[in-house]
Amino acid sequence: xxxxxxxxxxxxxxxxxxxxxxxxxxxxxxxxxxxxxxxxxxxxxxxxxxxxxxxxxxxxxxxxxxxxxxxxxxxxxxxxxxxxxxxxxxxxxxxxxxxxxxxxxxxxxxxxxxxxxxxxxxxxxxxxxxxxxxxxxxxxxxxxxxxxxxxxxxxxxxxxxxx
Amino acid sequence: xxxxxxxxxxxxxxxxxxxxxxxxxxxxxxxxxxxxxxxxxxxxxxxxxxxxxxxxxxxxxxxxxxxxxxxxxxxxxxxxxxxxxxxxxxxxxxxxxxxxxxxxxxxxxxxxxxxxxxxxxxxxxxxxxxxxxxxxxxxxxxxxxxxxxxxxxxxxxxxxxxx
Numbered sequence: 001x002x003x004x005x006x007x008x009x010x011x012x013x014x015x016x017x018x019x020x021x022x023x024x025x026x027x028x029x030x031x032x033x034x035x036x037x038x039x040x041x042x043x044x045x046x047x048x049x050x051x052x053x054x055x056x057x058x059x060x061x062x063x064x065x066x067x068x069x070x071x072x073x074x075x076x077x078x079x080x081x082x083x084x085x086x087x088x089x090x091x092x093x094x095x096x097x098x099x100x101x102x103x104x105x106x107x108x109x110x111x112x113x114x115x116x117x118x119x120x121x122x123x124x125x126x127x128x129x130x131x132x133x134x135x136x137x138x139x140x141x142x143x144x145x146x147x148x149x150x151x152x153x154x155x156x157x158x159x160x161x162x163x
Numbered sequence: 164x165x166x167x168x169x170x171x172x173x174x175x176x177x178x179x180x181x182x183x184x185x186x187x188x189x190x191x192x193x194x195x196x197x198x199x200x201x202x203x204x205x206x207x208x209x210x211x212x213x214x215x216x217x218x219x220x221x222x223x224x225x226x227x228x229x230x231x232x233x234x235x236x237x238x239x240x241x242x243x244x245x246x247x248x249x250x251x252x253x254x255x256x257x258x259x260x261x262x263x264x265x266x267x268x269x270x271x272x273x274x275x276x277x278x279x280x281x282x283x284x285x286x287x288x289x290x291x292x293x294x295x296x297x298x299x300x301x302x303x304x305x306x307x308x309x310x311x312x313x314x315x316x317x318x319x320x321x322x323x324x325x326x
Contacts (some may be wrong), residue, residue, distance in 0.1 A: 053216035
């Protein structure tokens with residue numbers, strides 16, 4: 001028996017308990033290059049326990065709805081940012097933590113142009129570009145140690161549609 | 164009297180003296196998400212003198228050719244990575260340093276999908292998305308201190324075409 005997970009649009013306020021929305025919004029913090037370029041400054045809380053920041057690229061296959069969420073994972077040693085390299089939408093599933101168990105799952109759908117930074121230790125689903133292959137820049141922790149925990153659900157969740 | 168600067172295609176080998184090309188090439192270092200996503204791991208040398216890594220977004224106006232290079236700049240305290248958030252081409256002007264003066268300028272044109280990481284202290288031109296507005300994720304140093312030097316040329320360089 002699966003449980004349905006409704007989606008909502010990704011906004012900075014709604015996502016604040018889980019991480020940062022990385023997006024161009026409002027006026028730039030600074031104009032550079034003789035007025036030709038706006039800088040939106042320092043949009044994510046990078047947090048790497050005894051490691052260092054690195055840039056990797058992820059090449060993710062397209063996902064379709066309905067999407068089954070049978071597992072979430074978390075990285076106890078570092079934050080993890082995802083920046084799509086094309087203006088696609090992706091599904092972001094996150095959860096609270098109750099004594100080591102993911103609870104109160106939420107599903108967000110991005111607007112093209114939005115990226116996210118998951119704060120350290122936040123339970124989250126797999127990378128889900130919707131309807132198209134997705135390439136992402138990923139800024140996360142480079143270092144040794146056990147930085148991946150998975151939780152598989154006995155009763156999976158299902159995202160049926162973009163609500 | 165301006166000097167003409169020829170362009171070449173951006174490749175990792177040709178760019179190695181100046182920085183890293185951040186691109187998907189060959190087989191992934193690791194498959195994740197039950198085989199649905201390839202990770203190309205740790206593609207850039209991030210190097211931040213007494214600061215920290217941050218993620219910012221740059222919104223740059225379109226540039227057209229011919230493009231006049233009347234100034235290059237460098238950041239003595241940190242590397243700076245540029246990842247286009249759409250599959251555009253951008254012009255990358257870099258130079259060697261001779262006793263504090265930029266010399267031996269080179270101009271590269273990216274292939275859509277390529278990003279770059281300029282190593283700490285490398286002279287470089289302004290951000291130049293070709294023919295279209297460009298939004299970029301920028302991973303650079305967040306911190307105090309004088310991290311910008313500019314050099315204005317008496318005789319500018321001109322990039323006339325993509326060669």
